[in-house]
Amino acid sequence: MKQKVGFIGLGVMGQSMAKHILLAGYPLSVYTRTKQKAEELVNLGAVWIDSISELSKECEIIITMIGYPKDVEEVYLGEEGILSSAKPGTYVIDMTTSQPSLAKRIYEQANSKEIHSLDAPVSGGDIGAREARLAIMVGGEKHAFDTCLPLLEKMGQNIVYQGEAGSGQHTKMCNQIAIASGMIGVSEAISYAKKSGLEPANVLKSITTGAAGSWSLSNLAPRMLAEDFEPGFFIKHFIKDMGIAIDESNAMDLYTPGLELAYKLYEQLAEAGYKDKGTQALVKLWDEK
Incomplete structure (x- = not known):
């Protein structure tokens, strides 16, 4: 019989991720701060649980996909x-992008209680989540990884x-640092295509491959x-992720000018209401100049 899984956090990506688990035949319990977000999953057979503590008592594997490190700290260590x-x-698997130092704290406290902890952030966005083709990057003990790999x-x-x-x-x-500078390049390329009189969609046909x-x-x-x-x-x-990456880079005395520029540009965008x-x-910064 498949392990009973609990899923906490049903946002843009978490909703699809939890759905794949449910449709794969795992007994699934869910909790999220906004109960309405769980309706589709409950209609498909998931069980709504009223609190994190109750869900944690009932499930053999618990997955979290939430917002910020402060949320992760509260959900795990509160x-x-x-x-x-x-x-x-x-087994607990935090798939939120969070601080490496927090992942280590969670692991140490979990280990003291004979609970197995993995930090497993993902990349691929809403498309990767919907199509079950996320990249998943995992830290923790190898035996825990091997046990949770089928899930x-x-x-x-x-x-x-x-x-x-x-x-x-x-x-x-590393993933977010690579994306940060890359998004500047994508925005500039699109803007250059428009300014030069090219058909941008046609340009993409040439440069994406x-x-x-x-x-x-x-x-x-x-x-x-x-x-x-x-x-x-x-x-x-x-912005949260880039802030973590900048803090970690500074702690290692690592020079990251591309990351820091992207962080500043995205902060401008956030201040503009986006x-x-x-x-x-991000391309709006070029469109509006």
């Missing part, structure tokens, strides 16, 4: 949090064990052209 309620032998495979395709606790989060920082190709160019540039700025990944969350839009809205 008085009514997961680690205060889960049984020994439970992770229901949500993603490129699933890589990176090492000890915190390694998944460090890997996600060449050396300039990237996930952002293939998936987000078309949204830019369609002026579709709805979130596959929120700007406010990307914090709840998708990261592709």
